[in-house]
Amino acid sequence: MGERAITAARPHPVDAAELSSLIEACRAGDALAWETFVRQYQGRLFALAYSYVGNREDARDLAQEIFVKLYEVRVQWVAGDEFLPWVFRVARNRSIDFLRRRKVRTPALAVDEHDLADLADQSPSAEAQSITADRRSLLRAALRSLSAINREIVVLRDVHGLSIQHVASMLGIPAGTVKSRASRARVELAERVLALTRDRGEA
Amino acid sequence: MSANACDLCRARILADEPVAAHLEDCADCRAWHEAYRAGVEVWRGEEIDAFADGVLVRTSMLDALIAELPSLVEMDPGPGFTERVLLHTSKKPATAIWRDRWLALVRRPRFAWEAAYVATLCWVLIFGNPVAALEWGTSRVSAIARERVTGTVSRIQADLDTWQVRLVLDSSAEAGGDAPPATRVAGALERAWRAGSAWIGRIFTPIVEALTEAFKQMAEWFSGAAPQARPPSDTEPAGTPVRSPQ
Numbered sequence: 001m002g003e004r005a006i007t008a009a010r011p012h013p014v015d016a017a018e019l020s021s022l023i024e025a026c027r028a029g030d031a032l033a034w035e036t037f038v039r040q041y042q043g044r045l046f047a048l049a050y051s052y053v054g055n056r057e058d059a060r061d062l063a064q065e066i067f068v069k070l071y072e073v074r075v076q077w078v079a080g081d082e083f084l085p086w087v088f089r090v091a092r093n094r095s096i097d098f099l100r101r102r103k104v105r106t107p108a109l110a111v112d113e114h115d116l117a118d119l120a121d122q123s124p125s126a127e128a129q130s131i132t133a134d135r136r137s138l139l140r141a142a143l144r145s146l147s148a149i150n151r152e153i154v155v156l157r158d159v160h161g162l163s164i165q166h167v168a169s170m171l172g173i174p175a176g177t178v179k180s181r182a183s184r185a186r187v188e189l190a191e192r193v194l195a196l197t198r199d200r201g202e203a
Numbered sequence: 204m205s206a207n208a209c210d211l212c213r214a215r216i217l218a219d220e221p222v223a224a225h226l227e228d229c230a231d232c233r234a235w236h237e238a239y240r241a242g243v244e245v246w247r248g249e250e251i252d253a254f255a256d257g258v259l260v261r262t263s264m265l266d267a268l269i270a271e272l273p274s275l276v277e278m279d280p281g282p283g284f285t286e287r288v289l290l291h292t293s294k295k296p297a298t299a300i301w302r303d304r305w306l307a308l309v310r311r312p313r314f315a316w317e318a319a320y321v322a323t324l325c326w327v328l329i330f331g332n333p334v335a336a337l338e339w340g341t342s343r344v345s346a347i348a349r350e351r352v353t354g355t356v357s358r359i360q361a362d363l364d365t366w367q368v369r370l371v372l373d374s375s376a377e378a379g380g381d382a383p384p385a386t387r388v389a390g391a392l393e394r395a396w397r398a399g400s401a402w403i404g405r406i407f408t409p410i411v412e413a414l415t416e417a418f419k420q421m422a423e424w425f426s427g428a429a430p431q432a433r434p435p436s437d438t439e440p441a442g443t444p445v446r447s448p449q
Binding site (some may be wrong): 014031035039042043050056059060064067068143154159160161176180183184187189190193 | 264275293
């Protein structure tokens with residue numbers, strides 16, 4: 001069930017050859033390639049940063065720090081399928097440093113009002129667009145209400161589509177634990193979504 | 204039900220057999236099992252329709268959720284984000300980087316407040332309270348000059364007069380004739396002492412006067428540059444606030 005859905009709707013699929021050439025150009029110091037990389041991945045890394053810090057302003061700062069770090073270590077970039085997990089590992093480490101430094105605690109059920117104005121949607125009508133934005137806002141709120149480890153597993157596994165092995169390696173826990181936790185986290189998330197839907201419906 | 208357990212597992216679950224080992228590895232069965240356990244109480248109450256609806260809602264919700272989660276993969280970081288990143292990662296010469304940093308510092312709204320604070324701090328640290336200090340310094344220098352120089356000369360003069368009177372009296376008490384050698388020596392000493400005192404006075408008095416004058420001028424200059432609140436005068440009436448007519 002999970003694999004089907006995860007691999008189906010991944011936005012902006014990047015061709016492997018195109019990504020490899022982009023990585024090589026960035027490693028060689030090509031400014032244009034770097035700008036292309038930033039434009040191509042800023043949405044993903046910003047979303048990842050947002051899942052850690054829970055508000056847009058901090059997420060912007062954190063995403064910027066992640067890009068600066070990636071730029072500083074660009075000669076170490078790994079090509080191929082390992083690139084994205086490696087980028088996410090760097091991003092996760094920077095996020096942890098960021099949270100330690102600023103002692104940010106993610107609010108349990110705080111909903112960023114900017115979520116409601118999520119403009120990345122491509123739906124045709126304004127009504128459909130609003131519904132989608134509301135739905136995303138609700139999903140993000142439900143995600144933030146999960147425990148840190150469950151949220152991280154769902155974000156890395158179900159949102160960003162990393163493999164079980166990559167998530168396990170990144171979090172430093174066995175693959176079996178990731179699988180069972182992911183399953184539990186999905187059920188927990190579904191219950192939170194149901195509860196939030198009921199609350200918003202009543203309100 | 205869209206989240207179906209495999210037939211073997213379903214049979215085991217329904218037969219109430221332990222399936223923990225299988226549930227460890229099979230996410231679908233695990234989801235089904237969770238839904239089953241959540242609704243089992245309802246099942247026992249023989250409300251089969253409610254149980255089936257509950258399972259259906261949970262499993263369909265889970266399916267929908269799994270399909271929706273990838274839509275959160277990207278978020279718009281807002282305008283200007285790319286430029287910010289490129290600004291921090293571009294290879295600029297050091298002067299340009301420092302210029303940009305300086306401009307960014309200066310363009311902040313609170314820069315004027317910070318600059319004024321730092322300037323005031325420096326001014327106070329270097330000059331203290333300049334007007335009051337200089338006014339105090341002027342009067343103090345004058346007092347010290349008067350006390351040390353003039354007072355010392357006066358004391359020495361008084362000592363010399365006393366000494367001379369005693370020498371004259373002692374010499375008068377002896378037999379007449381020319382003055383004794385002691386009196387002559389005392390006279391010479393007195394003249395030398397007077398000459399030395401006059402010389403010291405000539406040397407130090409202009410210096411003290413010049414210093415005093417300089418302090419006075421500086422005090423006047425500072426008073427003109429930064430006027431202080433005038434102390435209340437004894438001849439002026441007390442400043443009683445008066446209400447304006449209504």
